[in-house]
Structure formats: structure tokens, C-alpha cells
Amino acid sequence: MSRVRALVFFACTASVALAQSGSFKEQLISHYRNLKTFEADVVMLKEAEFLLQPLTSQVRIIVAGNKLIWKVLSPSPADLQFTTAGRLEGDALQKLPPEAEKRVAALVKFLAALLRADTAAMEKDFSLTFTADGLLAEAKKHSPLAFISSVAVTFAPNFDPKTLTLVLPQEKVLLTFKAVRQTTQDPP
Amino acid sequence: MKRGFVVLLVVGCVLFLVAKRLGFQQDIATSLESGDRLKTKVFSFYKDAAYFNNRIYVDSSSLDVHQQAALDKALLAAGYAPVGPSQEAAKALYQLTPFLPLATLNQLVSQEVLENVTLNLKQWLLLPGSAPLIRDALEDPFAVKAAVTANLLAGKSATPSSILSFERLAALDYEKAGEVYKILKQQNVPFIGADFFAFENFQAVKADIRFCVLLSSALGLAAFFWICRSWVLLFFLFFGTWVSYVLGLGLVSCFYSQVYAVVLAFTTTFLGYNNEYLVHFSGIPRERRLAAALGLGSAIGTTLIGFLILLFSASEIVRQMALVSLGGMVGFIGLMLLYQDKLAKVRFRVFYFPKWHIKPVVLLGMFGTALAAMFLLPSPGFFTEIDSFRYESPVMKANQEFFDRKLNRLAPGGMQAVKVDGSVEETFKRVTSKGFHPLQLFKSQTEQEKVIGELASVMTNMTPTVRQAFNQVGLQVPEHLSPWIASLKPLSPQEYLALWRSVTGMPWGAEVEGQYFIFTAGGEVDEAIALHPRRFYNEILTETQTQAVTLFLIGFALMVAYLLPLQRQWRRVLYIVCPLFCGVALTYTVLVLRNQPVNFIHIVGLALVIALALDYTAIAISSAHAGADEAKIFLTGFINIIMFGVLAFASHPVLRDLGLVVSLGSSVALLFALFVRLKGEEA
Numbered sequence: 090m091s092r093v094r095a096l097v098f099f100a101c102t103a104s105v106a107l108a109q110s111g112s113f114k115e116q117l118i119s120h121y122r123n124l125k126t127f128e129a130d131v132v133m134l135k136e137a138e139f140l141l142q143p144l145t146s147q148v149r150i151i152v153a154g155n156k157l158i159w160k161v162l163s164p165s166p167a168d169l170q171f172t173t174a175g176r177l178e179g180d181a182l183q184k185l186p187p188e189a190e191k192r193v194a195a196l197v198k199f200l201a202a203l204l205r206a207d208t209a210a211m212e213k214d215f216s217l218t219f220t221a222d223g224l225l226a227e228a229k230k231h232s233p234l235a236f237i238s239s240v241a242v243t244f245a246p247n248f249d250p251k252t253l254t255l256v257l258p259q260e261k262v263l264l265t266f267k268a269v270r271q272t273t274q275d276p277p
Numbered sequence: 278m279k280r281g282f283v284v285l286l287v288v289g290c291v292l293f294l295v296a297k298r299l300g301f302q303q304d305i306a307t308s309l310e311s312g313d314r315l316k317t318k319v320f321s322f323y324k325d326a327a328y329f330n331n332r333i334y335v336d337s338s339s340l341d342v343h344q345q346a347a348l349d350k351a352l353l354a355a356g357y358a359p360v361g362p363s364q365e366a367a368k369a370l371y372q373l374t375p376f377l378p379l380a381t382l383n384q385l386v387s388q389e390v391l392e393n394v395t396l397n398l399k400q401w402l403l404l405p406g407s408a409p410l411i412r413d414a415l416e417d418p419f420a421v422k423a424a425v426t427a428n429l430l431a432g433k434s435a436t437p438s439s440i441l442s443f444e445r446l447a448a449l450d451y452e453k454a455g456e457v458y459k460i461l462k463q464q465n466v467p468f469i470g471a472d473f474f475a476f477e478n479f480q481a482v483k484a485d486i487r488f489c490v491l492l493s494s495a496l497g498l499a500a501f502f503w504i505c506r507s508w509v510l511l512f513f514l515f516f517g518t519w520v521s522y523v524l525g526l527g528l529v530s531c532f533y534s535q536v537y538a539v540v541l542a543f544t545t546t547f548l549g550y551n552n553e554y555l556v557h558f559s560g561i562p563r564e565r566r567l568a569a570a571l572g573l574g575s576a577i578g579t580t581l582i583g584f585l586i587l588l589f590s591a592s593e594i595v596r597q598m599a600l601v602s603l604g605g606m607v608g609f610i611g612l613m614l615l616y617q618d619k620l621a622k623v624r625f626r627v628f629y630f631p632k633w634h635i636k637p638v639v640l641l642g643m644f645g646t647a648l649a650a651m652f653l654l655p656s657p658g659f660f661t662e663i664d665s666f667r668y669e670s671p672v673m674k675a676n677q678e679f680f681d682r683k684l685n686r687l688a689p690g691g692m693q694a695v696k697v698d699g700s701v702e703e704t705f706k707r708v709t710s711k712g713f714h715p716l717q718l719f720k721s722q723t724e725q726e727k728v729i730g731e732l733a734s735v736m737t738n739m740t741p742t743v744r745q746a747f748n749q750v751g752l753q754v755p756e757h758l759s760p761w762i763a764s765l766k767p768l769s770p771q772e773y774l775a776l777w778r779s780v781t782g783m784p785w786g787a788e789v790e791g792q793y794f795i796f797t798a799g800g801e802v803d804e805a806i807a808l809h810p811r812r813f814y815n816e817i818l819t820e821t822q823t824q825a826v827t828l829f830l831i832g833f834a835l836m837v838a839y840l841l842p843l844q845r846q847w848r849r850v851l852y853i854v855c856p857l858f859c860g861v862a863l864t865y866t867v868l869v870l871r872n873q874p875v876n877f878i879h880i881v882g883l884a885l886v887i888a889l890a891l892d893y894t895a896i897a898i899s900s901a902h903a904g905a906d907e908a909k910i911f912l913t914g915f916i917n918i919i920m921f922g923v924l925a926f927a928s929h930p931v932l933r934d935l936g937l938v939v940s941l942g943s944s945v946a947l948l949f950a951l952f953v954r955l956k957g958e959e960a
Contacts, residue, residue: 135402139411141753146403161403169404189410196406213346230358236409260408 114208114219120248121206126153129250129269130162137260148264150204157201173201195233199226203242204250215240222246316806317817319694319789323796323808326784331445333357333470334680335461344464351457356447360782369779370422371761372768374732375725376718377421377428382728385419386735388742394418395746402750415752417759418743429718430780440683445472451479462672467679474673478929481668482538485927489545493923497548497916504626504912505556513616514548514555517609521547524608525601533597539931540597549920550602551609553892553913558613559623560905566617572899572906575843575853576892579836580606583888586832587881591821594931595881602888627904628911630951637848637955640855647862654866658874661818663811665876668929693805697793701770701786705795712798715777715785716770725767733762818877825880832887833857844898848955853894856949860886860942867941878931882938889917889939890946897950898958907951914947 128151135144151158152173159169170178175194195214202210203226211217214234215226223243228234238256245251249269255262340348374382384390398414401407413422445454454472461468502511522544529536557576561569584606587599613620669677697704705716720728740758747754757763768776771793774786786795796808807813833854840850861883868875893910900906921943924936 133403133405135405137408137411139408139415139753140402141748141751144402144751148403159404165399165403167400167403189413192406192409193404209343209346213349237406255405257406257408259412260406262405264405 113221114224117206117219117244117248118208123273124205124271126272127151127204127269128153128271129266132265132267134263134265135260136262139259150200152201152204157197157204171197171201174198175201191233192236196237199234199240203240203253223251315790315792319794319806320808320813322787322789323692323694323784324810326778326787331472332360333443333445333457333468333472335441335443336467336679336683337441339466340464348457348460348464351453351460352443355445355450355453355457357443357445357457360442360444366780367422368761369776370425371417372765372776373425373429373773373780374421374765375728375767376720376773377424377728379728379731381424381428382421382732383735385421385424386732386739390419391739391743391746394420395750398747398752399750402752411752415747415755415758416761418747419759421759429715449475451476455480467676467683469673469676469680474667474669477670477673478668479538481928482542482932485924485929485932486542486545489542489923489927489932493545493920494548496919496923497552500916500919501552501912504908504915505559505623506626507623509619510555510559510623513612513620514552517555517612518547518551520608520612521551521605525604528604529597529600532600533593536601537594537597539594539929540601542927542929542932543598543935544601544605546920546924547605549917550605550889552916553889554606554609554613555620556625556909556913557892557896558610558617559620560625560909561617562621563618569900571843572896575840575895575899577606577610578839578843579853579891579895580888582832582836582839583884586828586835587884589828590881591824592877595825598881625905625908625912628908629904630907630911632902632954633952634954634956637851640848640851640955643855644851644858647858650862651865654869657865657869657872659819659822660874661815661822661876661878663814663818665878665930665934666814666818667931692796692798692808694794694796694808695805697786697795701774701793701795705770705797708795708797714795714797715774716795719770719773722767722769729762729765729767732765736762822877822880825877825884829880829884829887832884836887836891840895849898849958852898852953852955852958853891856894856946857883857887857891857942859949860890860945863945864938864941867937876934878934879938882935883942885935885939886942886946890914890943893946893950898955901958902954910947910950914943914950917943918947 214232
């Protein structure tokens with residue numbers, strides 16, 4: 090009898106967890122649906138075998154209209170503007186090799202989709218798993234982003250992103266979001 | 278008799294199980310074999326290595342995100358994976374470094390370039406996910422690989438960047454490939470691939486089988502029942518056709534693992550063949566069996582010769598058609614022999630046909646007129662094109678034209694294989710290459726050694742500077758910078774072309790059957806092998822057609838040789854074969870009027886006319902035009918014309934052409950047997 094009770098308890102807990110994760114996804118999508126601009130100050134911590142020591146940088150990320158701006162504030166300022174389709178605009182960055190250009194474009198597209206909670210666009214390259222307060226994205230085998238092992242994102246209760254962890258075979262990047270500003274008005 | 282029936286049923290069931298293992302083959306082009314084995318091997322090698330082997334191409338430039346997502350899903354489900362640059366290709370790029378101009382290398386490995394690279398690295402480090410870029414820079418700090426791509430390979434890759442290429446990793450599943458085909462068609466983007474042609478042909482044949490089986494069965498059975506009014510015969514016809522079908526496919530499965538869908542569609546005509554045997558075996562009382570043997574022997578013998586001759590065709594499809602027909606024929610006749618006594622009781626409606634009594638000299642006149650007509654009429658051409666061998670929708674036709682323009686590097690019109698005689702370089706010099714060929718950039722081994730030595734020396738000198746610059750931006754530099762330089766060695770032309778194959782995705786030279794060939798878009802070279810699929814297949818088909826005419830003539834000679842001792846008089850033999858020549862002349866006239874060249878299928882069709890339609894005159898003259906036998910001839914001929922006439926409306930060109938030729942030939946033979954009679958053959 091105790092086994093039956095344990096089973097029932099397990100089933101109930103699992104269904105509640107499932108229902109919660111389902112509702113989190115819906116709430117997240119619903120929250121981001123009407124947002125027109127997203128801006129956040131971010132601390133990026135990069136660890137990799139090829140680095141002499143972990144690299145920390147301050148970045149401001151802005152998503153507005155069809156633009157994603159990656160503004161490096163320190164250690165060496167740079168202003169990289171991309172379209173949300175992944176195309177780099179201007180000449181702030183040296184010309185990338187074609188293969189790298191494709192990878193950067195795919196990554197920017199994914200980041201833009203992530204910061205708009207556009208799950209349909211994200212699922213093009215990743216399999217998504219929603220947790221109680223975030224999501225885990227694992228790259229699909231034949232995607233141009235297959236060089237990324239996983240992306241884990243956590244959200245605050247108000248759905249502001251808290252952290253983003255990007256894992257590659259030779260690199261791990263942790264983005265910690267601070268001062269997130271979101272508006273429902275069109276960008277000027 | 279019961280034991281015989283049981284044995285037949287058991288054998289039938291076993292063969293049915295064997296036949297069920299047969300796979301379907303749609304690519305009709307694979308059924309063709311050239312008499313020149315080396316030519317076929319070289320073409321097959323190029324075809325598989327260069328472009329269409331399990332690959333599909335999509336021009337993705339107009340797709341939006343949602344369309345792309347839907348397409349990706351269908352592609353994944355059908356087992357297609359994107360074709361991207363391989364690890365091998367990246368290694369091959371380094372190996373091609375000795376072919377860069379020395380001046381370019383000197384410009385590359387310089388202080389100025391190093392400053393630029395360091396600046397790039399500084400920026401890339403600030404981006405997430407830049408590890409692959411950094412790794413590449415550490416492996417190749419002066420971007421020699423990119424220089425090889427820009428200097429040697431620019432514009433020479435297999436596909437333009439807007440064209441996505443996918444490779445099928447699993448066996449072809451028509452339903453799943455069909456899903457991809459439908460999505461691409463809906464999205465209105467250009468796409469191509471042998472799988473899509475195979476799918477279209479599969480669909481066309483499937484529709485033809487449904488249409489032809491339904492219509493010809495309904496019409497044929499109505500005619501059959503109208504004339505013989507016997508349910509017993511209908512039962513024999515259906516049961517016997519099942520036996521034929523099983524034995525025919527069983528026989529094919531003994532020799533082949535895959536059956537062509539067109540051959541399967543062809544089996545729909547079994548009802549027509551079998552009704553012929555059934556009718557001729559029926560209504561013969563025991564005491565008349567010997568007398569009827571002359572007509573039956575003549576009819577079955579000519580049919581057998583017709584099919585046996587087709588077994589020597591160079592086309593696998595035709596050989597399968599012959600095998601399936603032979604199996605079907607043996608199975609059905611075996612069944613008829615088992616039930617001879619039952620069939621003897623069947624009676625037929627008797628028809629009387631007015632007769633034109635002619636002398637043998639008139640027969641000779643008809644024969645001469647038929648020949649003269651063929652010589653006097655303007656020639657419609659005597660060749661076969663691949664288009665008359667496969668179904669192609671307007672969509673795929675437009676796609677093919679689009680990709681012929683876009684992928685002209687993959688299937689250029691003038692691409693040919695030139696056998697190397699002496700050294701590769703000397704052979705290449707003799708070919709006036711019209712387009713690009715990597716051998717134009719080939720360097721002698723001494724020149725290669727010079728570049729390798731220079732590069733190694735410059736890199737050794739630069740290493741401490743590179744190490745210092747990279748350390749300054751926070752990078753840990755591996756012990757050996759650019760380790761690939763140590764593996765560089767002078768290449769032979771063959772090794773060099775093998776590397777080009779890795780990086781461009783198409784072969785430029787290869788060894789086939791122990792001989793080395795250069796693949797080049799050159800001018801006219803003696804004994805060069807054409808590599809454009811259309812040109813190659815058209816050549817083979819026309820070659821096969823010439824062989825088919827020889828087979829047709831041999832078949833005809835054998836048939837005459839078989840009939841002469843049986844019929845004993847040359848004029849009786851002339852009467853039997855005369856409709857064949859009239860049928861050939863009529864078919865030729867129709868083709869001239871339609872401005873359609875005489876192709877391979879028409880010749881096969883005429884061989885089938887020997888097998889089918891000459892039975893009418895053989896039976897008519899052997900039975901002295903007896904009323905009951907003429908009724909049988911009318912019944913079998915009428916149903917055959919319906920069966921093959923229906924095929925003339927099929928969408929697949931092979932079935933359509935077969936239907937046209939056999940129904941025309943059968944019509945002439947039927948009218949001849951019923952209304953023409955030799956003078957002096959009254960008794």
C-alpha cells in the first residue's frame with residue numbers, strides 16, 4: 090500500500106512540476122510578447138584553455154527594432170551593431186572569415202530570439218527544455234550552432250534574465266545581467 | 278490434376294514470398310549499360326563523386342525563417358543532412374599552400390599582418406562563443422588557409438553560397454522524400470536532386486498502374502464476357518493472371534534485388550496476354566488437340582522467341598520485362614495444360630468476317646510497299662533521349678534549367694574524361710581546357726619545395742614575435758605554432774587533384790579501373806568520355822537502340838526459321854509476318870506525322886508486336902480461318918488493343934510509347950488476320 094501511495098505522490102509531484110514548467114514558458118512568452126526594447130548591463134566572464142587567465146568584461150546589450158547592439162564598455166570599448174538576422178553592420182569589427190561569419194550570424198540571431206523569448210526561432214537550432222525559472226537549450230546536430238554545447242538561462246521572478254551560461258568544448262561564458270530595462274514602446 | 282494444382286499453388290506462394298522481398302527502382306537511367314564497360318565505369322564514378330549521388334540542392338535565397346524551419350523539419354525526417362566543409366577539406370587547404378605565389382606568402386607572414394591579427398583577436402575575445410575563431414587563429418595566425426581559399430579557390434567551389442546542399446544518409450523513402458518535394462514545391466523555390474526525379478516517376482507510375490489497371494480491366498472484361506459469356510473463363514483469367522504475376526516477379530527476383538516500377542506497371546498488360554492463351558486453349562475438344570497444335574505451336578513459339586530475344590537487351594528494364602513476361606507466360610500456360618479438359622467445354626460466339634482473297638504476289642507487294650514507305654517518307658530521326666525514358670513535370674524541368682545555369686561547374690555541357698597517356702601534365706597540355714582546371718595552377722616539385730622551404734624559414738623567424746604579441750592580449754600560445762607546416766611535402770599531380778576534390782567537392786582527376794583520367798571541360802578530344810548526364814545517357818540510349826534493332830532482326834529471322842518447318846510453305850510464313858511489316862510502316866508514318874524520332878521504346882514495342890500480334894495470323898492460317906478460331910482471334914486481338922491502347926494514355930513516356938506502338942501493330946495484325954486470306958488456303 091505504501092508503494093502505491095509513493096507512486097501516487099510521485100505522479101502528483103511530477104504533474105505539478107510539469108504544469109509549472111508549462112506555465113513558466115507561457116508566462117515568459119506572454120511577458121516578452123509586447124516588449125519593444127530590451128537593454129541590460131552585463132558582466133561577461135570568459136574561461137577558456139587558450140586564455141592565460143579568465144577574462145572579465147563589461148557589456149551593454151541593446152535589442153531594439155531589428156538591431157542587436159553589443160557595446161563593450163571595458164576593458165577596450167567597442168560598439169558592435171548587428172541586425173537581428175545576424176548581419177554585422179559598420180566596420181567596428183575586422184572582417185571575419187566566411188565560416189566564422191556564419192557562426193556569429195547564427196549566434197546573434199539566437200541571442201536576439203532569446204532576449205525576445207521567441208521560442209519558435211530558437212527551436213530552429215536548439216532543443217529547448219524549460220525549468221522552473223529558466224531554460225536549457227541544447228544545439229541540434231546539424232545546426233550552424235552545433236559548435237555550442239549548451240546555453241542555460243535563468244530568469245528573475247519578474248522575467249528579467251539573471252544569468253546566461255554558454256558552454257562550448259573550449260570555452261565557458263557566464264553573462265550576469267544587471268540593470269535590465271524593458272519597454273513596450275517602439276524605439277525612437 | 279489436383280496434385281498439380283496444389284504444387285502450382287505452393288510454388289506460387291513461395292515465389293510470391295520471394296518476390297515480396299524485391300525493392301523498387303525508379304532511376305531508369307541506371308538501367309542502361311554501355312557496351313563499353315570502361316566508359317560506364319568512368320561515368321558512374323564521376324556521377325557518384327561529383328553531384329547527384331544521394332544529394333539534393335535547394336536555392337534558399339528567398340526562404341524566410343518559418344519556411345526554412347518547415348523545410349529543415351521535413352529534411353530531417355527524410356534523413357537529409359546539410360553538406361558542409363569537412364575536417365578533411367580544412368586539412369587539404371593547408372596542403373595546397375605550396376601552390377600560392379611566393380610573393381603572396383611573403384606578404385602574409387609579415388609584421389603588419391600580425392598587428393592586424395592581434396587586433397582581431399582582441400575584439401573576438403570580447404564576444405561570447407568565439408572559441409572556434411581563436412582556435413583557428415592559434416593554428417594559423419597568418420590566415421594562410423584563407424589566402425589559399427581566396428587565391429586558388431575563389432569561385433571554384435561546387436555550389437554558390439545561396440544553394441544549400443543536403444546528403445541523404447539513409448535509404449530513399451519515397452513518402453518522406455515526397456514530403457520534402459511537396460514543401461519545396463509549395464515554397465516555390467528552385468530545387469533539384471535525383472531523389473525528386475525518382476519520386477515523380479514513382480508517382481507517375483503509381484497513377485498509371487491505378488488508371489491502366491482499372492480502365493483496361495473493366496473494358497477488357499466487358500469485352501471478354503460479351504464474346505464468351507463464361508464465368509469459368511473469367512475465373513481462369515483472374516486466377517491465372519495472379520499465377521503469372523507471381524511467377525513472373527518470382528523469376529525477376531531470382532536475378533535482381535530490385536524491380537523497376539515501370540516493369541511493375543507493364544505487368545498490368547498480363548491480363549491481355551493471358552486472355553490470348555486462355556482463349557486459344559479453350560473450346561478445343563480432345564480429338565482436335567493435335568490439329569490445333571499447329572496454330573498454338575506457331576503462336577506460342579513466336580511469342581517465346583520475342584521474349585527470349587529481349588533477354589539479350591542492354592537495358593536492365595527490358596531484360597526485366599522479358600523475364601517477367603516469360604515467367605508469366607510459363608505460369609499461365611502451365612495452368613491451362615492442367616485444366617485442358619475443363620477448358621475444352623467452353624464455347625465461343627461465332628462471327629463471320631468478309632474476306633479479301635489475295636495471291637502471294639500481293640503479299641509480296643504489300644511487303645514491298647511497307648518497305649518503300651519507310652524509305653520514301655522523310656526521316657523522323659533515329660535516336661533516343663533520356664527524356665523519353667522518364668517522366669518529368671514542368672516544375673522539375675524548370676528547376677533543371679535553373680540549376681544547369683547555377684551549377685554549371687557541376688554538370689558543364691562540355692565536361693569530359695580524358696585518359697592519361699604518359700604523364701598527367703603532358704596529357705593536360707594536349708587538352709585545350711575551356712574552363713578552369715586546377716592543373717592550370719600546378720607547380721613542379723622543385724617549385725613546391727622552394728615555397729615550403731621559404732615558408733618554414735619565415736615562420737621560424739616570426740615565432741617569437743607572434744608568441745609575444747598573443748601573450749599580450751591574454752592568449753596562451755601552444756608550443757608549436759602552425760604545426761601543419763611541418764607536414765607539407767611536394768605533391769604529385771594525382772595527390773594535388775585529390776586535394777582539390779576534398780576542397781571543391783568535385784573530382785578533377787581520378788583512377789578508374791586502373792587507369793588515370795582527367796575530368797575537364799575541354800575541346801574535342803579523341804576518345805574522351807562525355808560526362809554530362811544528358812549527353813552520356815543519350816549516347817548510351819542510341820547505342821542500345823541500334824542493338825535493339827539487331828535483336829529485332831535476329832528475332833525475326835529466328836521466328837521465320839521456326840515457322841518454315843512448322844508451316845511448310847514460305848507463302849504461309851509470309852502471310853504470318855506480313856502484318857508485322859505493315860505495322861512497322863504504320864508506326865513509322867505516325868511518328869513522322871507526329872514529328873517524333875524513332876526511339877528505343879518503339880523498337881521494344883515492335884518486338885512485343887512479334888510476341889503478341891503475329892499469333893493472330895498464325896492461328897488464322899493454321900486453322901484455315903475456322904469460324905470459332907476467328908472469334909477467338911477477334912476476342913484476343915480486341916482485348917489486347919484495349920489493354921495497350923489504354924497505356925497510350927499513361928503519363929509515363931515509356932508506357933505511353935509502348936502502348937502506342939503495340940496497339941497500332943496489334944490493330945494491323947488483327948484486321949489482317951480477320952479480313953485477309955491467302956488464295957489456295959480454302960481447305
